[in-house]
Each structure stands twice: as C-alpha cells, then as structure tokens.
Amino acid sequence: MLLWLLPPVAWFSVFILVPYAMLFWYSLGHTEDMRFVPGLSLANFARVFTDEPYLGVILKSARIGLMTAILSAIVAWPLAFVIAFHTRSASVKFALYLLVIVPWWASYLVKAYAWKTILGTNGILNATLQGLGFTDEPVRLFLYNEFSVVLTLTYIFTPFAVLSIYAQLERIPTSLVEAAKNLGAGGWEIFWRIVLPISVPGIIAGGIITFSLAFGDFVAPVLVGGSDSVMISNIVINLLGVAFDWPMAAAIGLVIITLGLGLISLTGWLEEKTKVRL
Amino acid sequence: MTTGIELRDLRKRYEGHGGAGSWAVDGVDMQIGRGQFVTLLGPSGCGKTTTLRMIAGFEVPTSGQILRDGVDITDQPVTDREMRMVFQDFALFPNMTVAENVAFGLKTRRMKGRFGAAEMRRRVGEYLDLVHLGTHADKRPHQLSGGQKQRVSLARALITDPDVVLFDEPLGSLDAHLRKVMQIELIRLHRELNKTFIYVTHDQDEAMAMSDAIAVMNGGKVQQFGTPREIYDRPTSRYVAGFIGHAHIVEASVVESGASGLSVRLGNGEVVRLDAPASLQRGEAVGLMLRAEDLSLAKPGDGELHGKVSDSLYRGEYIEYVVDLKGGAGTVHVHEPTHAAPFAHGDDVALKVNPAKAHVVGGA
Amino acid sequence: MRAFGNRPFVLSLASLVLFFLYAPLLVIVVFSFNDSSYTGLPFNGFTLHWYADLLSNRQIMGSIWNSVYVAVGVVILSVVFGLPAAIALDRYEFPGKGIFRRIVMLPIVLPGIITGVALLSFYLTLNLKLSLHTIMLGQGTALMCITITEVFARLQQMGKSQTEAAVNLGANDWEVFRHVTLPGVRSSLFGAMLISFSISFDEIAVTFLLTGRENTLPMTLWSLLRREVTPEVNAAATLIIAVSVVLIVIGMYASRGKGAAGSEGR
Numbered sequence: 075m076l077l078w079l080l081p082p083v084a085w086f087s088v089f090i091l092v093p094y095a096m097l098f099w100y101s102l103g104h105t106e107d108m109r110f111v112p113g114l115s116l117a118n119f120a121r122v123f124t125d126e127p128y129l130g131v132i133l134k135s136a137r138i139g140l141m142t143a144i145l146s147a148i149v150a151w152p153l154a155f156v157i158a159f160h161t162r163s164a165s166v167k168f169a170l171y172l173l174v175i176v177p178w179w180a181s182y183l184v185k186a187y188a189w190k191t192i193l194g195t196n197g198i199l200n201a202t203l204q205g206l207g208f209t210d211e212p213v214r215l216f217l218y219n220e221f222s223v224v225l226t227l228t229y230i231f232t233p234f235a236v237l238s239i240y241a242q243l244e245r246i247p248t249s250l251v252e253a254a255k256n257l258g259a260g261g262w263e264i265f266w267r268i269v270l271p272i273s274v275p276g277i278i279a280g281g282i283i284t285f286s287l288a289f290g291d292f293v294a295p296v297l298v299g300g301s302d303s304v305m306i307s308n309i310v311i312n313l314l315g316v317a318f319d320w321p322m323a324a325a326i327g328l329v330i331i332t333l334g335l336g337l338i339s340l341t342g343w344l345e346e347k348t349k350v351r352l
Numbered sequence: 353m354t355t356g357i358e359l360r361d362l363r364k365r366y367e368g369h370g371g372a373g374s375w376a377v378d379g380v381d382m383q384i385g386r387g388q389f390v391t392l393l394g395p396s397g398c399g400k401t402t403t404l405r406m407i408a409g410f411e412v413p414t415s416g417q418i419l420r421d422g423v424d425i426t427d428q429p430v431t432d433r434e435m436r437m438v439f440q441d442f443a444l445f446p447n448m449t450v451a452e453n454v455a456f457g458l459k460t461r462r463m464k465g466r467f468g469a470a471e472m473r474r475r476v477g478e479y480l481d482l483v484h485l486g487t488h489a490d491k492r493p494h495q496l497s498g499g500q501k502q503r504v505s506l507a508r509a510l511i512t513d514p515d516v517v518l519f520d521e522p523l524g525s526l527d528a529h530l531r532k533v534m535q536i537e538l539i540r541l542h543r544e545l546n547k548t549f550i551y552v553t554h555d556q557d558e559a560m561a562m563s564d565a566i567a568v569m570n571g572g573k574v575q576q577f578g579t580p581r582e583i584y585d586r587p588t589s590r591y592v593a594g595f596i597g598h599a600h601i602v603e604a605s606v607v608e609s610g611a612s613g614l615s616v617r618l619g620n621g622e623v624v625r626l627d628a629p630a631s632l633q634r635g636e637a638v639g640l641m642l643r644a645e646d647l648s649l650a651k652p653g654d655g656e657l658h659g660k661v662s663d664s665l666y667r668g669e670y671i672e673y674v675v676d677l678k679g680g681a682g683t684v685h686v687h688e689p690t691h692a693a694p695f696a697h698g699d700d701v702a703l704k705v706n707p708a709k710a711h712v713v714g715g716a
Numbered sequence: 717m718r719a720f721g722n723r724p725f726v727l728s729l730a731s732l733v734l735f736f737l738y739a740p741l742l743v744i745v746v747f748s749f750n751d752s753s754y755t756g757l758p759f760n761g762f763t764l765h766w767y768a769d770l771l772s773n774r775q776i777m778g779s780i781w782n783s784v785y786v787a788v789g790v791v792i793l794s795v796v797f798g799l800p801a802a803i804a805l806d807r808y809e810f811p812g813k814g815i816f817r818r819i820v821m822l823p824i825v826l827p828g829i830i831t832g833v834a835l836l837s838f839y840l841t842l843n844l845k846l847s848l849h850t851i852m853l854g855q856g857t858a859l860m861c862i863t864i865t866e867v868f869a870r871l872q873q874m875g876k877s878q879t880e881a882a883v884n885l886g887a888n889d890w891e892v893f894r895h896v897t898l899p900g901v902r903s904s905l906f907g908a909m910l911i912s913f914s915i916s917f918d919e920i921a922v923t924f925l926l927t928g929r930e931n932t933l934p935m936t937l938w939s940l941l942r943r944e945v946t947p948e949v950n951a952a953a954t955l956i957i958a959v960s961v962v963l964i965v966i967g968m969y970a971s972r973g974k975g976a977a978g979s980e981g982r
Contacts, residue, residue, distance in 0.1 A: 093838035229740065
C-alpha cells in the first residue's frame, strides 16, 4: 500500500500543500519598497473584502463564469441531443463526436483570437453588416465589453458542455422514450418531463468545470474585453508583475482556494442531489 | 367486422451491410379476439418481439397490415395507439416517484381535462392498490425490487384503461420464484380487467400457464397457433412437438390408418397403436412423438416397446429414466412415480405407450 | 424508436451549433491564405507567404520544441505519480483519503493563475531559477488529476474480482500489476496521456507566471497577439488546428480500436 501511496502523497505535499502554506505565510505579511516584510496580520484578507476593486472583480468573474456555464449548456444541448438520440449509424455518431472534439482541442488562444477577428471594428461581422448596407459605420458594440468576453468563453467551452451532456444522454435507455410515447406523450412532453430532467447531472458536471475555467480566465478579457472587463486573474497578474504586492496576491489566492474547496463540496452535494439512477 | 387485433401477412426486413438483410418477421397472419390472453412464444430471434413492436407501433412493417377492430392502424403513430406496453427492463422514469410514474399516462397533453387533480390522485391510489404497492407511492424506482418495479410498470400501463396491453418478456429479468408469483398476478389481472393481453416470452411454462392461445414462432413465421392444450397434445409439426414439453420424436412408418386409429412401425420392427383417427398413406414416414409422462416402464414382455435403461435421474417429484430403444430406433425419456420399483442402469425394460396421448407428426 | 421530437427542427438547431463551432476556425484558416498584411476583408488573393514567414521565424519554431519538451515531461510525471495514486485510491482505505482526493482535484477547479502564484512563491523561496522545468513541474501538478480520475474510473469499473483471482492463483504484487492492473487500465491510461499532452501543449494559465527565459508556444503566440496581429499568427493557428485534428483522429481511432478489442476478449 505504501508503495502506491507514498510517491503521489509526497508529490502533492511538496507541490500543493507546501506552496499553499507559503502562500499563507506571504499573505500575513506586507511589502515595503517592493520588498516582502513578514508579519502576522490579517489585514490583506480584510482588504479583499473592503478595498476596491477586489471583491467586485471576484463577483464579476463569478458572474461571467456563471453566464458562460449557462449559455454553453444551452448552446450545447441540441447538438448533444442529436448525437445521442437522432443518430442511428455508429459511424455518423463517431464523426459527429469528432466534429465536437476538434474545436475543443484547437488552441485556446487561437479560439479567443478568432473572435477578435470576427467582432472587431474592422472584423468580419462589421464588414458583412456594412457590405449588406445595415450600417454605414462599424459597430463598436461587439468587441471590448463583457458581452464579447462571455461570447468568446461560451464559444471556447461549448464543445466541453456538449461532451458532458452527451455522456449523460447516451446513458438514457431507449425503452424510456418508447414507454413515454406508448403512454401517449408527444416530443415536447418527453423532452420536458423525462430527457431534460435526466440530463441535469451532465449539465451540472460540465457546468462546474466551465464555471471554474471561465472564472479564472485571463486571456479573453485581454484579447476581446474592454477596460472594464478585467477579471480576477488579471488582477492577480497585475499585483505580481506591476505592483509587486505579493501579500495581496497571496491573500486573493487563498480566498479563491477556499471558494474552490467550497465549490468541490457543492459539486459533490449537487451530484448527490440530482443523481438519477438509470 | 372482427373485434380485436388482426395481423395480415405482416413482414419486417432488416437491411444489413452491403445488401445483406434478413426477414425478422416473414408473413404472420393472426386473429386475436377482444379480451383474449395471447402469447407469442419462441426462441430468441424468432420474430416474436418484432411482431409485438410492430403492433405497438415502434417498428414500421415492411409489408402487411395491422387492423384493430377492423380499422387499419398500420401507419398510426405510436403516440396515438393507446395500447400500453410493459417492458422487460420496466422502463420506469428514474426522475419520478412511483406515483408520478403511474400518473404519467394521465398527465399527457392528449389526456388533459379528462381527469381532475383529485380524480387523478384517487385513480393512482386505486391502481397502486391493484398491484399491492399502495405504501410505496413516494419511493423512487431505484428503491424498489425487481418484482415491485414490474408492478409499477403494470399499474402505469393499466391506469389509462387501454383495451390492449402488450407485454415484452416482462418477467424475463425476475428470479424463478418471483416469476411464478407474477404469473398468478397477471392471470388475476386479466380475469378482473377483461382486456386483451398480448404477451411475448421464450418461457413455455409461462406461456402454457397463462394463455388462452399460443402462437409458436420460429424463423419469423407462426408455426402453430392454438390453445395450450392443442399445442401440447396435437402439435402440427416436428418443430412445435420438439419445442414444447419433454417430447422425443422417434422415426416410424405408417402400418395402417383409419377412423378407428393408427398403427406405426418403428425402425426396429416394433409396432405402436394410437387412438387418434388419421388418414395417412400406408408406408408413409412419420415422427412418433413420445412424451415422458405418456410412457411407463414395465418388465420385459409387458409393453409394446423394448429398450435398455441408460440413465436414471432423481427429480424429486418423479424419477426420469433415459431409455435407448431396441435396435437403435431412438432414445426416449420416461417419468415414473418415485414409489414405483426402481430400475437401474443397464436394465432391460419394456415401455407401455398411452394410446390416447401418443401422436404423430408428418414428414421425415 | 430512440429519436423523438420534430426531426428537421432539432437537426437544424444542431447544425446551427456546429456552424457556431466551426465558423471562427474557418475564418482563421481562410485568412492565413489571404494576401494582405491585415486580417479582415476584403480577400486579396491566395498566398503561402505567411507560412513561409512562420517557418523562418526562429522564435516560434523554437517555442514549438519547448512546448513538446514540456508536454512530454508532464505526461511522464502524470503516469509515474498519477497511476500509483489512482491504484491507491481504488484499493485502499487510509486516513485522510477524502482530503487527499480533494487536494488532487483542487488544481482543476482553481484558476491556473492561483496554482501559478502558489508555485512561484515556492520556487522563489527555494531560489529556483525559472525555466522549462519549473513549467513542467507546475503543469504536472495541475494536470495529474486527469490521469488519476481517468484511471481511477476504469479501475472502479473493473472491480476487484480479477485481482482477487490473480492473488488466489499465487501472483505477487508486481505480477498482479504487470498482468492484471496495467493491461486493464491501458486504454484509459493512453487516453489520459493523450489528453494531458494536448492540454499541456496549449496551457497558458499555470505557465504564465512560471516562465523563465524560454517560452512555450502559447506564450510566444500570446506575446505576438498582444503586440500586434499579423497573418503569421493565422498561419500558426491553422497549423495548430491541423496538427490537433490529426492527433485527435489518431487518438480516437486508437482508443476505439482498443476498446473494441477489449470487449471482444470479455
């Protein structure tokens, strides 16, 4: 037993527990002339909740994460549904599955950058709108705001949402659909009363990961976000790279780690709560 | 106009890869009277489930017709057929309670307005009681045993009061004891509710015990359609004779046949007389169907057939002897009461044939 | 009769989603061939100019090799430490098991930047110089849970009976691992390795703070994208998409083939 357990436990102690402990040590101190001064003060944690813009940005990042998770689930559902329920041939199913996976593995940066090309003032969308005569001047609304950040993140995470919803839908036995039809239920009734409720665990499993990844994203805000769409990871980077305020960055990190642990527990609870035993 | 379900030359072909295909159902004609309990019986792949699924509307026939009370319903959508089905895997909705599952058929849009909320509750209670599950209304399907799940599935099918209930091997996933209990339950429900039951199974005991009529199927065709007694006592083909019960078929040829009965000669020259009137050609090759319970053992010289005991198996209710007939004419099984004098391996014995029950099936 | 609902309606919805997924990729690919130094309409004509530029760009080409080096290291770390972790979680009950599982999962729900901050403070305290190896250690920690969860799920699915049969027939620990456990988890381990490699190749959040003098490909692209967008980036992106398509198809077919062979054996 020790043979199997010792290496991973050692690894995670050295590379997670020790660094987190150090983070804690840093968070208790402060900086003077860009140099770290050890201390035993909780002032930095208080600042997370009182000073601008920390708490506000954390909440905004959470909002963006939540919208991304919800939107990508909504966009993903019909495609997952078609693969799981409307594709009879195994090879067509496999082909559709590949079509979903390819954009998921295509480079993250490239995908964010693609939306910049599309939404920009000289982008495809504006060129098309002007070409069609809908507008004379480029529409600036598309890019550099929260909408473009959420759209880009939704685009990035939709394939993942498709995969996790599909995994759940595929497990639904055909006989459930047949039983419902046999009892006189129409398509919408089967959707609302049976298939959608059973797909909820898949939506949640994918949604939690999507939420977390979108919450901590710093690429989209820089590439397609505006001056007001800074997210928490951008703040942390600035604290380290520009302000050299290590203790503050460490405090924010610890607050987020605590939130993350809470999220893991919430996930377990939600999974138990919505579990459908097929 | 005929009432009930009628199948006319029903066929279903499944296409395989590269033009290969096969007829799962290959010309089935059948009349199922209203209120009857009819079983489609056969081994897996015989087309019984496909036939049932065409009646339910889950499969579209390649050709042929399905009529209900004289009306062609071949192209009617499943949702409109109002024939309820009980599935082998129960197909209970896992996201609903037992009561919600049972109420499902009453809550569909097409049923809207037919039942008030109070009436619906009363009815759900009534049907849960009917299947002895009154105290389990708020449980989830995964909290129930297999037998309980199947009862929920039954109540769900029955609650909308359909004329026709379809069963796709409903007891297939239950253990032997529970199967017996559920068989009695199904017979009771059929008697009380007076609905047409169409039942698919590969278990002949189940089919014999419950059905008004059995259709023995093989290779996509109905081999014989008749009452359990007809199927058992007077099978019309070697296939049916061999499929039902403990029957062994011994090759024989007709010695004489007429209104008073029939005599056949076995390969070893021994002759057996049967009571059943027949009109067969003298010398015609037939199969003599000998069931274990229609034979009895005696001392050599005391019966029309002779042979040697090769094995004896103690079965509790009876002793089963395996007897090799003289001159290699065939092998038969014989059930003897346990209190009769026992025979041992290697004993020479005579066999008495019950002339009222022995039966011949045509063709070599 | 699995399908339900209005088929033309659901098929058109799904097609719209596929359009949404592919339109942006298509834009990148098309403009990588556009004979204009600016990404956007109009389309001036076909050129391979940007690909030529890309191949002669030493910074980008160098960073590709750096990325491969890091990704290979991450895969090796994930297998060496992740496989034992999965086996231990599957086989044994030990004090702190629940906490161990949570800690393993933590880097997946945490923003990569936070993992980066924690590791950076650790490296700085130890006076470790930032290099490709510090990136490797950071990504390895963050991505190890992929291998652990994939292999753990497979082990749970396998159940204990095979191991018990092997022990009953006199196999020792090593023989059980060599002949039962490893063949059993092979396909999911392979899948996890492939996933870890691709994520590592594309990773930017953890990497961001741990990068020294040498850059990985995403970091190089990032600096290019922040400064100024040149069609060279389109060309690089197109190549990345092409390579990932090839890798995915190979990976999927390989794991599908193995899965089928496995089910035949059962």
